[in-house]
Amino acid sequence: MSGNETIQKSTISSTEPDIQSNSLKAGIRQKKELQILEAAEKVFSEFGYHGATTQMIADGAGVPKANLHYYFPTKLVLYRRIIDQIFSIWLDAAQSFDENSDPVQALSSYIDKKMQISRSHPHGSRIWANEIMQGAPIIQDYLETTLREWTNSRIAIIQGWIDRGLIDPVDPRHLLYMIWSVTQHYADFAHQIDTLNGGKPLSTSQWGNACENVKKIILAGIGAKGVDIK
Amino acid sequence: MSGNETIQKSTISSTEPDIQSNSLKAGIRQKKELQILEAAEKVFSEFGYHGATTQMIADGAGVPKANLHYYFPTKLVLYRRIIDQIFSIWLDAAQSFDENSDPVQALSSYIDKKMQISRSHPHGSRIWANEIMQGAPIIQDYLETTLREWTNSRIAIIQGWIDRGLIDPVDPRHLLYMIWSVTQHYADFAHQIDTLNGGKPLSTSQWGNACENVKKIILAGIGAKGVDIK
């Protein structure tokens, strides 16, 4: 299942000679594709892959259903494009977690970024969650390669902190899972959180408060030295 | 939405005079219903409401599809029954969090129970997560009534601990969210966790380790006095 689906990054053929008309068409295509991708992200996150219909996505993007199939041949190809997009955002954020920082800096920054993503890309987070809960039928290969490697490298870094006495001896893996789960909870369970907030989305200051609480509890929880996050 | 759906606990009419045959039929019905409910829980958790087909559920339960419709008139009624079941389990576990215990006792016990549920009822946890991510189309009333009341009462208890100096001043609401998210993560993202565990489910000792880490970090994170969880 991992290798038999080619990602078509550009269907604009390089064999087409008319550059002028080509770039114009490319502009239209790019704009429409973006509209469709944005609509699809919302619909997939709200109804899941099976619950989403191409009709809903087409309506959300403001194009006829047949037009959608012109840009994305199948529903599955569209879904894969969105998953790829999300995974890319996750990985970019994860880069901040680098070996040169001390634990407080590294973890504070990582938690901040993950909370920001939960606020700016809640749909993506939910699609990811949905995909995992269904056994990752589409992205299993990502889990087994990229995610596993990233996870192991971060575990090594955390273990290094423990060995140098910078944080308490906790299981690095479960510390990572805690950070993932708590930060993504604010995206995945946003509806529940909003309902318990009187039916309103969290305000900017409420988001800030959530973020501070998460950082405080986790950093204090692992005995990180020199805690100064305010 | 809260009161217009009667739960049919027993469709065996009390006007039926033949007691012997009646209880026999009730036994068959109960057994079949249980088979169907168990199969449905698995299928709904794996594919979501829309992705699940009555055919899959019927196959999983070992009954013909038409037979399934004999016991549960519609797919939606079957789904509601399962959601009710899950919500009931959550609430029961939540009772352990009572006012008389000290923070360490209360929170340790609560986290233990939530972790146990994640291991014993992962399907239920995922169905709940799925339902919330889709905007709680079926259980919105539960969120606005029972869950809100329970949450507010626990927030008051935690605030009491803070006022008495038993734990650090954290936002009780976000502490609850942290406990929910971390514990449920081990059910909702079990596939990801298993993949990162070499493709194998966590062993009993690995579950114990996860539970201890969660308790340690959270209790230390809120400065709970007298931490003694091992």
Added chain:
DNA sequence: GTCTATAGAATGATAGAC
């Protein structure tokens, strides 16, 4: 490049024989 109309397949639910 856009859109109407529709083909083809899958699904929820039911009828009716046993």
Added chain:
DNA sequence: GTCTATCATTCTATAGAC
């Protein structure tokens, strides 16, 4: 109480006019 056969609906995807 069980099960085969089938209806009615819905959905993905495509054909073909503009």
